[in-house]
Amino acid sequence: xxPQPLLSVAxxxxxxxxxxxxxxxxxxxxxxxxxxxxxxxSGKSVTAQTxxxxxxxxxxxxxxxxxxxxxxxxxxxxxELQQVRGAQIGMIFQDPMTSLNPVYRVGSQIVxxxxxxxxxxxxxxxxxxxxxLLDSVGIPDAARRVDDYPHEFxxxxxxxxxxxxxxxxxxxxxxxxxxxxxxxxTVQAQILRLLEELNRSRNLATILIxxxxxxxxxxxxxxxxMYAGKVVEQGSLDEIFYDPQHxxxxxxxxxxxxxxxxxxxxxPQISGAPPSLLAPPSxxxxxPRCPHEFGKCTEVPGLEARLPExxxxxxxxxxxxxxxxxxxxxxGRIGLEAPS
Amino acid sequence: MSEALVEVTNLVKHFPIKAGVLIxxxxxxxxxxxxxxxxxxxxxxxxxxxxxxSGKSTLCRTxLQLIPPTSGSVRFEGQEIAGLSRRQLQPLRRQMQMIFQDPYASLNPxxxxxxxxxxxxxxxxxxxGKELRRQVQELLERVGLSSEHYDRFPHEFxxxxxxxxxxxxxxxxxxxxxxxxxPVSALDVSIQxxxxxxxxxxxxxxxxxxxxVAHDIGVVRHISDRIAVxxxxxxxxxxxADQVCEHPTDAYTRQLLASVxxxxxxxxxxxxxxxASAG
Numbered sequence: 001x002x003p004q005p006l007l008s009v010a011x012x013x014x015x016x017x018x019x020x021x022x023x024x025x026x027x028x029x030x031x032x033x034x035x036x037x038x039x040x041x042s043g044k045s046v047t048a049q050t051x052x053x054x055x056x057x058x059x060x061x062x063x064x065x066x067x068x069x070x071x072x073x074x075x076x077x078x079x080e081l082q083q084v085r086g087a088q089i090g091m092i093f094q095d096p097m098t099s100l101n102p103v104y105r106v107g108s109q110i111v112x113x114x115x116x117x118x119x120x121x122x123x124x125x126x127x128x129x130x131x132x133l134l135d136s137v138g139i140p141d142a143a144r145r146v147d148d149y150p151h152e153f154x155x156x157x158x159x160x161x162x163x164x165x166x167x168x169x170x171x172x173x174x175x176x177x178x179x180x181x182x183x184x185x186t187v188q189a190q191i192l193r194l195l196e197e198l199n200r201s202r203n204l205a206t207i208l209i210x211x212x213x214x215x216x217x218x219x220x221x222x223x224x225x226m227y228a229g230k231v232v233e234q235g236s237l238d239e240i241f242y243d244p245q246h247x248x249x250x251x252x253x254x255x256x257x258x259x260x261x262x263x264x265x266x267x268p269q270i271s272g273a274p275p276s277l278l279a280p281p282s283x284x285x286x287x288p289r290c291p292h293e294f295g296k297c298t299e300v301p302g303l304e305a306r307l308p309e310x311x312x313x314x315x316x317x318x319x320x321x322x323x324x325x326x327x328x329x330x331x332g333r334i335g336l337e338a339p340s
Numbered sequence: 341m342s343e344a345l346v347e348v349t350n351l352v353k354h355f356p357i358k359a360g361v362l363i364x365x366x367x368x369x370x371x372x373x374x375x376x377x378x379x380x381x382x383x384x385x386x387x388x389x390x391x392x393x394s395g396k397s398t399l400c401r402t403x404l405q406l407i408p409p410t411s412g413s414v415r416f417e418g419q420e421i422a423g424l425s426r427r428q429l430q431p432l433r434r435q436m437q438m439i440f441q442d443p444y445a446s447l448n449p450x451x452x453x454x455x456x457x458x459x460x461x462x463x464x465x466x467x468x469g470k471e472l473r474r475q476v477q478e479l480l481e482r483v484g485l486s487s488e489h490y491d492r493f494p495h496e497f498x499x500x501x502x503x504x505x506x507x508x509x510x511x512x513x514x515x516x517x518x519x520x521x522x523p524v525s526a527l528d529v530s531i532q533x534x535x536x537x538x539x540x541x542x543x544x545x546x547x548x549x550x551x552x553v554a555h556d557i558g559v560v561r562h563i564s565d566r567i568a569v570x571x572x573x574x575x576x577x578x579x580x581a582d583q584v585c586e587h588p589t590d591a592y593t594r595q596l597l598a599s600v601x602x603x604x605x606x607x608x609x610x611x612x613x614x615x616a617s618a619g
Contacts (some may be wrong), residue, residue, distance in 0.1 A: 039528040040499075155392070184391040184555065189599040211529055214601030217608045237605050255533040256603045257558035259585055266540065267562055269533035273498050339537070 005067075006205050007051070007089070007173050012064035014043075014050050034234075035208040035220035037252070039274055043229040044209045048175045051207075052089055053081040068173070087117050090166035094178035096158035100150040106161050107131070107146035113168045133164040137194060156187035163194065167204075174198070177209045192218050213252060217241065225249050228275050228285035231303055235313035245306065245315035247336055248286045250328045254335025266339035268330065284316065291337045292319060292327050344415075345517060345549045346380040346403065351412035351422075353395075353402050372398040373409070374573035380517070385543065385550040387564030387581065389557055389596070395573040396553045400519045403551065404436055405429055416517070434464050437510040441522035443502035447494040453480070453505055454490035460512045479508040484538060500531035504538070511542060519551045524559060536563055557600050561585050569593045 036044040049055045051066050053073065066073040068088060076084065085091070093099040101109060110133060111126035121129070127146065134142035137160040150158055159179060166174055176195065180188040196219050198204050210216060216223055216237070223240040225233040225248065233246040244250055251270035257263070272289040275281055281288050283298040290297070296318040303314045307321055319327065328334050353373040358364040372395045380386045390396050402409045405421055414422045421432060437460075440446035447456055458476045461467045467475050477487035483504040494502055503523060510518055520539070524532040536559065542548060554560045560567060560581075567584040569577040569592065577590040588594045598615075602608045 039530060185557075185599040185601075186391065186595060189601075192601075212601065213529075214603040217603050217605045218601045241603075241605050252529060253603070255529060257556075257562040258603060259558050259561060259597065259600055260602055260604070260607060263562050263581075267533040267536050269537055270530035271534070273500060273531065274528070 006069065007207075008065075008067050009047070009051065010065045010067075012047065012050060012066060013062070014046050014055055015061040034222035034224050035210060035216045036224045036226060037210060037213060037216055038226035039211060041228075041274055041277065042226040044226050045177055047226075048091070048177055048207060048209055051175065052085055052091060053078075083117070086113055086166075086171065087169040088171050089173045089175060090169070090171035091175045092159075092162045092166045092177065092179050094181050096155065096162050096182065097150065099162060100158060102150050105147050105149055106134075106153065107148075110134070110146075110161070110165050110168055113165050117169055129168070130164075133168055134161065137161075137164045137167070138190070139164075154187075155183050156190065159183060159187075159191055160194070163191075163198075167198065167202075170202070171204070173205045173207065175207045175209070178211070179208070180215060181210070181212070188215070195219060213241075213256060225252070228280055229277055230285060230316065231314075232286065232317070233313075233315040234303070235310065235315075239310055239313045243307075243310070243313070244328065244334060245313065245321065245324055246286075246317045247290050247292055247319075247328075249315075250330075250334050251289075251336035254330060254333065261333075264331070264339070268335045268337070268339045270336055284318075292323075294318070343382050344379040345382040345417060346551070347413075347415040347418075348379070348403060349377050349413040349415075351376045351399070351402060351414065352410045353398050353407065354410045371573045373402055375412075376570075376573075376575050378568055378575060378578060380549055380551055381565075382516075383543075383547055383549055384565045385552055385563055387560035387567040388551065388553045388570060389555065389560050389567060390570035391555065391596075394570040396570055397521055399570070400438075400521055400551060400553060404438060404519055434460070434513040435515050436517040436519065437513065437515040439503075439506050439510045439518060439520040439523045442526050443499050443506055444494075444526075446506055447502055449494055451493075452490070453485075453492050453494065453497075456494070456505060457508045457512055460509060464513055466513065476508075476512075479512055480505075482511075482542075483508045484534075498531075499527050500534060503527060503535055507535075507538065507542070511546060511548075514546060515548070517549045517551065519553075521553045522555070523552075525554060525556060532559065539563065557585070557597065569596065 038044045046055055050062060062074060107127060107130045110130040114121050114126050114129060131142045131146050134146055139145050139157060139160055153161060180191050195206060199206050208220060220237050222236055224231050227248050233249050244253060254268040255270060257267060270289055275285055283300055287293050287297045301316040301318050303316050305311050305314045307313055330338050351373055352375055354369040354371055356366040357368040357370060359367045376399060388396050401407045403414055409422050413420060454476050457479055458472050461472055461475060477490055480487055480489055485501060485504050524535050527535060543550060552563055564581045567581050568575050571592045577584060577588060577593045588597055602611060
């Protein structure tokens with residue numbers, strides 16, 4: 001970890017005034033650069049969008065701090081944010097079909113992104129740059145495909161075009177929100193390799209948002225697990241997979257159907273459903289689904305490092321590390337509880 | 341293998357590609373299902389995997405005669421059902437039901453849960469009035485919902501609960517065959533396992549036969565007895581679940597399996613090193 005973080009988020013809280021009252025979507029998040037894992041509604045996308053100021057609206061209450069080097073992004077005006085978006089922090093979205101405009105050529109959309117930040121770029125130079133970018137993300141015959149419309153691209157090619165657009169202004173940080181969820185596994189593998197290569201060759205810090213622990217294992221360095229708007233555990237990739245401290249993480253790891261292991265009689269499950277963020281349970285949000293709940297769980301645990309040997313590995317669970325090491329062993333592997 | 345419930349022989353489904361201004365002429369065909377033969381044994385689960393566009397869903401729909409095949413034969417309990425009229429198919433429909441991928445799109449938002457689950461029973465004249473209500477409430481409880489959910493609307497439920505409603509509707513007529521087209525891919529990870537376990541329990545209890553389609557090979561391997569792999573409309577490999585996953589013989593199946601991410605950083609790194617040194 002570098003002494004001065006490139007991007008740091010501290011105590012971020014995002015609340016939306018909804019019909020049902022104030023809703024805490026993101027609550028006290030602190031991180032540098034990593035993969036964010038969680039289920040739908042856990043607040044992972046809201047976190048990413050808030051970094052870029054995309055959740056600002058009349059009914060949103062945003063507190064905390066989002067810093068890019070020295071600059072505080074939460075205080076930045078819309079004009080300042082426009083300079084950050086794309087140029088310093090690029091973003092790619094989950095669904096490449098709905099994030100590309102169907103009536104404009106793919107190349108024109110990339111050129112538009114470049115010219116929005118640098119009006120000095122001419123049409124010819126912009127087009128040449130678009131071809132170069134499409135080529136760099138592995139679109140074959142880019143000089144010809146640059147004039148195609150989005151519908152002429154396959155799903156994987158559209159996602160590559162989105163990545164090309166995200167990279168057009170050479171940002172330092174790339175936020176990828178479920179970039180492979182809509183894709184077939186063979187294409188997913190290619191896109192993950194591409195992101196990994198960009199991360200290395202361009203020193204591109206990447207925040208990968210996903211619900212898929214397989215994807216996380218393939219490319220993440222650090223992992224942040226979110227549940228009901230809160231980070232419940234964060235640590236290095238190996239810490240999360242081999243020494244997970246939060247029961248929710250155990251449940252996620254346990255319910256995976258792994259191809260490289262003999263299949264269990266029954267798939268271990270996490271019973272119940274994620275809580276409504278309008279009426280979250282008091283104390284630990286995972287309490288109603290947790291078989292290891294005890295008296296202390298009615299208080300919200302802080303996100304703290306509880307293992308002396310791993311200061312970067314934090315979690316929100318009251319159980320002692322010794323108890324956890326014992327409880328998470330279910331039928332010879334990590335899990336929440338034995339399947340019923 | 342046990343006695344066959346469904347036998348598909350040389351099934352073909354082509355969609356015409358048409359061009360022309362006033363008079364359409366067929367310029368080409370999409371071979372969505374291209375000479376597929378397979379059998380599904382009574383009480384077994386056949387998993388169907390393949391990428392989007394490989395013809396999985398078209399195969400399912402053709403097997404159920406929701407769309408007529410271009411050619412080939414589909415036998416259900418020994419009876420040829422390809423080419424039967426709607427009227428002739430009507431009594432067979434109750435034997436074959438479907439569970440859909442998107443629990444948001446597959447339930448009519450204007451109908452109450454009781455009506456959604458009860459409609460198959462009503463339409464096939466199985467039950468009416470109080471008896472219908474009793475049976476529906478029993479079904480709701482069977483799939484892990486509560487009988488009080490009878491008068492609620494679909495929007496009041498989460499994705500996982502909606503999928504349970506879809507399952508209750510599918511088992512209402514006590515069918516022999518259930519075709520499940522990506523039944524868990526729209527659900528959260530922690531809910532997927534619940535639904536898979538429910539489908540497992542129902543199979544044991546009701547002696548169901550599943551044709552289970554998914555792109556998540558891990559899930560398919562867990563639930564299936566045998567797996568069939570589809571690619572460009574053709575079946576490229578069929579075998580027991582462990583055979584196909586552990587000793588695939590077809591090149592495409594191997595490529596597909598190699599692309600599945602391993603949720604284990606050490607294994608995943610080792611695989612990447614192997615891939616790098618190999619090529």
